[in-house]
Amino acid sequence: MEVIVKFGSFEKSGDRFIGIVDGDNVERIDGDIFNDEYNQTGDIYSISELKILPPVTPSSMLALAKNYGSHLQGESPPKQPEPFFKTISSISAHDQEIVIPRDSEKVDAESELVVVIGKLAKDVPQDKVFDYIFGYTCGNDVSARDWQKGDKSWWRAKSSDTFSPIGPFIETEIDPENLNITGKVNGDVVQSCNTSEMIWSIPKTVEFITKYVTLFPGDCIFTGTSGTAGQINPGDIVEIEIDGIGKLVNRCV
Incomplete structure (x- = not known):
């Protein structure tokens, strides 16, 4: 074929x-x-x-915390990948509006590479991980910082409705380990990094996750963000662009 x-x-x-x-x-x-x-x-x-x-409808969706040194803000790097779950109901598409909760004081956009799993994955060794990946897309791990710091869990800080834009498309033939990621708010660059800067690589991350959690075709993993993410407010336009994949654009309301 x-x-x-x-x-x-x-x-x-x-x-x-x-x-x-x-x-x-x-x-x-x-x-x-x-x-x-x-x-x-x-x-x-x-x-x-x-x-x-949205290019896929996953059965589960995870994201990595603290996976770029520039995002640690003085903290020590994690001793293992630090994934957390995001709700499926938080997914939104390219050109769909991001709803900024009025009772949150600070909401940020996070520019991220998203891995899309291609087949059932359980106990996958590092050297076989790419055999289980279907492709890659752009993602925005929208984050309410005051809730992230103040709540005991990140359920609403990371998974409020529309807080997980992905897309616009899935790129299946690309090397994910050397891609430039650029995040813009209203045309101004607020994030810029390369996937080579990840603390935990995609193979190490997938191996770790599938040791404990079975992943299914279409499941997504946000691979972490860099630097200081850009604050977003109603009326802002957020763009996340990744080399070879495309540009994810959302307006905030």
Whole structure:
């Protein structure tokens, strides 16, 4: 089968479907992308005709804390990966609005590379991890800092509705270990890093997580953020761009 690079999820006139992204065009496919059991239908649309949806609907979603040295703010690096769960209900799509809770004093955007799992993964050794990954997308781990510091858990600080934008598409053929990530708020660069700066690599992270938690096709792992994240407020436009993957854009309300 031909090697496909980018996949996305779309809606047209209430009809939802998966498509292969080729420049500004999308070809509809039928079937299961994770098992390579799909057919190219020949139905081609312009992206401008379509509503872009979250590229996957995971059964679970995790994110890494403290995975870039520049984000530690004087703390010691963690002795192991520090994943936490984010709720599926917090997922939002490219061009979807991020709702800023009015009772939070400070909400930040976090620019992150997101790993998309491609097959059932349990007890995966480091040297086999990339065999279990379907692809990569852009993610924004939106974070209410006052709740993150004041609550006993991060349930609302990291998982309020719309706090997990992902997309716009999944890139399946890319080296994730040397990618530039840029975060902007209203056109101003607020974050800039390279995935080579991760404290815990993707293979080490997936090995650690799957020692305890089974991951399924479509599950997502946010791999951490760098530096000091940019504060966001209603009316702001957030852009997260990753080399070779694309740009995730959301407006805050």
